[in-house]
């Protein structure tokens with residue numbers, strides 16, 4: 268994998284990415300010049316015990332810029348053996364560093380400092396994220412901002428995780444403690460590399476756990492950069508470990524390692540099921556954040572301009588690569604024509620292209636595989652008889668860009684309505700009856716999120732209560748806050764990220780009952 272000489276010297280559309288050539292060995296840090304002209308040192312090694320190290324076998328992973336299809340850099344690829352080394356480091360830190368048992372203010376300070384560092388490095392982090400994932404820079408800036416506030420929120424929780432004193436009469440003293448679980452394995456997808464890492468790191472660290480984290484194959488850069496920041500923030504060695512690599516090697520070993528007590532996974536429902544089966548062998552605690560096919564419902568009394576923005580944000584934000592994307596749009600018959608006209612007009616104006624242009628609204632899809640999958644689904648939609656009213660093809664001839672795509676006239680049994688496409692493709696159905704739309708909305712294996720657009724508060728509350736989804740957004744969409752829990756119903760998984768609930772799955776309750784003489 269060191270044959271990068273074959274590749275042309277990298278030059279993206281702005282010709283500002285610098286690229287080290289690795290003739291014999293990839294250094295543990297490489298300089299990368301970002302499209303904003305800033306050159307930074309990108310770590311490439313595995314992060315174990317607060318140091319970047321070479322893996323046991325010197326294999327690498329290439330990371331490609333989705334907007335140029337060119338190589339950004341390589342990073343080292345771990346193996347099962349490297350996971351074992353990282354787990355030993357995490358286990359030692361859990362048992363011996365005082366992280367789990369010492370003054371919780373240590374955890375508060377480290378998390379708050381890491382939040383400060385996210386903010387200090389926000390432009391670099393946003394550019395790395397945009398470069399590696401393909402998302403537009405404004406979306407990436409939003410990710411960094413939310414990630415920093417999640418860390419700050421977790422920092423505030425660290426010294427407030429306590430049990431209860433339980434009264435059972437004068438004969439006994441009873442209390443509970445909420446203790447950390449131990450070494451946590453964390454595996455994530457590529458659509459929000461920094462945010463998904465932070466959603467797991469914050470509550471795991473606040474509650475005194477240690478972790479072995481694996482980023483997605485296609486997007487390893489921000490996790491390695493954060494690993495470096497975590498050392499500066501004062502996390503003791505072994506608390507945060509990052510092993511980049513493949514799902515089938517690194518991911519598998521994390522899932523089956525006997526010293527890992529909990530797995531937190533974000534990714535596809537298919538891999539989530541596999542992970543749960545494999546974790547069952549050692550009865551690890553498991554939380555799963557999986558796929559979605561979320562309904563977005565517009566009622567006759569909705570405000571058209573505002574709803575159009577919410578629909579667009581619901582499906583085209585982050586190029587549609589959002590687990591909770593509002594990908595099934597249901598519009599009531601009285602507003603259908605006016606809303607569709609306004610929506611199509613607005614969609615025509617969406618700027619797609621160079622992710623680093625501040626006016627770009629949609630960047631590139633993350634990978635060739637994802638790009639191909641989306642185009643395949645567009646083809647399926649056409650063959651199924653859905654009416655293509657916008658987009659339906661790639662944008663440009665270089666980079667993984669797909670035009671914002673709308674299929675109208677769909678029926679609920681179509682594959683494009685039932686399957687998660689994970690791209691900028693929305694289906695539109697017309698409805699008249701509230702009971703009917705609730706039935707359609709809930710007719711999915713998934714249950715991650717839903718949207719309601721209406722000015723009638725009674726209608727909003729009634730429908731919100733009827734929807735089988737972990738999040739219901741009303742007159743807004745893809746609207747996240749560090750204090751508000753996020754997670755799935757049904758096959759969208761279980762466990763929650765963010766909010767107080769995110770701490771629950773990282774602690775276990777011990778009851779102490781003392782007989783009094």
Ligand code: NAD
Nearest residue numbers: 455456457482483514518519534535538556557558559590
């Ligand atoms: P994926 O399941 O293919 O991969 C996710 C991660 O799992 C990657 O790091 C991968 O390397 C790893 N992995 C793959 N095989 C593995 C194995 N056998 N053992 C252990 N780990 C393994 O998912 P993806 O295609 O990268 O991501 C897209 C999916 O993620 C979509 O379905 C999306 O909805 C979902 N997602 C969900 C949320 C959420 O919060 N619910 C957030 C983001 C993405």
